[in-house]
Amino acid sequence: MLPGLIAGDYRFDEAHLDLDFLCQRAGAAFIESAALGLDTAAKALLLADGQRREYDLLSINTGSRPDLSGIAGTKTFGIGVKPVEGFLREWERIRGEAARRRLRIAVVGGGAAGVELVLAMERGLGRGARADFHLVTDTPEILPAHPPAVRRILTRALEQAGIALHCGRAVVAARPGELRWDNGGILRVEEVVWALAASPPAWISKSGLATDTRGFVAVNSQLRSLSHPDVFAAGDTATILHAPRPKAGVYAVRQGPVLAQNLRAALEGRRLASHVPQRRALSLLNTGNHRAVASYGPLALEGAWVWRWKDWIDRRFMARYRAD
Ligand SMILES: Cc1cc2nc3c(=O)[nH]c(=O)nc-3n(C[C@H](O)[C@H](O)[C@H](O)COP(=O)(O)OP(=O)(O)OC[C@H]3O[C@@H](n4cnc5c(N)ncnc54)[C@H](O)[C@@H]3O)c2cc1C
Incomplete structure (x- = not known):
């Protein structure tokens, strides 16, 4: 639900669970x-x-956390998409900044998280705020783990949202105001969000x-x-x-x-159960405009109904852990 929260589809409380309440219900002590x-x-x-x-x-x-190990200077520039609470704080700051002046914002990472996030940020910027968005990834295309049809749909969504796509660009260094690629090229941006592979x-x-x-x-x-x-x-x-x-x-x-x-x-002291993870999983990717794409194996389905389906799954999951 994070991209939906960023895009303004969900309120904070709809996308978060109350851990204190859940711990009380389970008879557990909650230590923050x-x-x-x-x-x-x-x-x-x-x-x-x-x-x-x-x-x-x-x-x-x-x-x-996003894997920042191959990039110099990430302590001086940029925000990781996780931890989420830190990212949400920074996102509010960026929105405020974009209401005052036009910003250039890069999201680095062309997997599902980076693609969903940049689309959501573009839509969630808020009235009057202005920014040019860039998506940077080191692979030749976005979403390397998804089938070509899913890549095509999301590439089109990025184009329609006016997001500049930089594929085959490995970011090797960052310092305030700029990202440096492995071929020496530089992208000047005021903000960067790291949405790289998990570490x-x-x-x-x-x-x-x-x-x-x-x-x-x-x-x-x-x-x-x-x-x-x-x-x-x-x-x-x-x-x-x-x-x-x-x-x-x-x-x-x-x-x-x-x-x-x-x-x-x-x-x-009883016997432990075994977990067999499913071989492949359904991905429902939010395209940021109340539409979504279902990606499963080689299959791709797109539409407003996919977004409604995703919304229903996510809300139903959250409802299981709510007080009301
Ligand atoms: C933008 C985005 C979109 C995504 N969309 C999808 C999707 O549609 N479908 C999907 O399957 N996956 C998606 N993912 C991946 C998904 O978020 C993770 O796989 C999932 O959250 C992993 O669950 P988890 O419980 O292991 O960790 P998390 O959900 O990350 O939870 C970890 C918790 O531990 C806490 N924590 C962290 N460090 C510490 C510490 N040192 N001490 C105490 N507490 C700590 C954190 O605050 C957090 O509450 C997405 C990820 C991103 C970034």
Whole structure:
């Protein structure tokens, strides 16, 4: 729902869940802090507020971040699309800025997140605000993981929205006001949003947990760490080593119920369930104009009805976790 929130299709409360309420309902203590480190020997989690929380079982579900490792200067220029709360704060600032002067804004990353995001930003800028948008990606075309028909539809949507597309351009460096490509070319922009491939949080690589080659927690089909049986992980943070899948929410949400079941089973000494991730997943890509594209294997379907279908799926999911 994030692109829909940016585009103005959803209010903040429609696209967010109340974790405090959910924890109360589940009889769990809610601690609003960031995990910064893990001491697996002492079985303790280190938190940003200085707390050290010991655990019997730990489940890590902290998602992913855009992979900025190949780009110099990202600390001085640009915003990652995740963490989402930081991005939303910056987006409000950008909208305010664009109401005062015409901005050039680049989104870097031509996967589903980057394409949806730039379309949503263009539409959600607000009345009176002005900006020229650029989408930059290092692949020859956008959406390399999707079929040609989906690429064509989204390329057309970008053209219609007046978004400049720069394919085959690997950004290697950033500094305030400019992006530098690997061939030495420069794109001058006032704002940049990083929507690159997912990478794991840095603290996980220092934890000593077994990981895949990219540093995501390596788990078995029970979502249990391959090196530390008292640690579980699911969602973007984890890779089921024998059945890796793209980092997408559709896989994460299906792991949730198995994770819950297995945490209980592990505590009670019962048999753990196995999770078999689906081979391929349906992607519903928001084209930013109350239309969407369904991408499944080689198939592509587009229309206003696809957006209504996506909206219905997303709202139904959120409703399951709401107080009202
Ligand atoms: C623009 C965009 C559009 C997308 N659209 C789709 C889509 O249509 N379909 C789809 O399947 N996927 C989509 N994705 C991918 C999807 O967002 C992720 O795959 C999904 O959110 C992963 O779920 P998760 O629970 O593992 O992590 P997240 O949803 O990222 O949740 C992680 C949570 O952990 C918290 N957290 C992070 N670090 C810490 C820490 N150190 N300590 C404590 N808490 C922490 C975060 O605040 C967050 O609440 C999209 C992604 C983007 C960026």
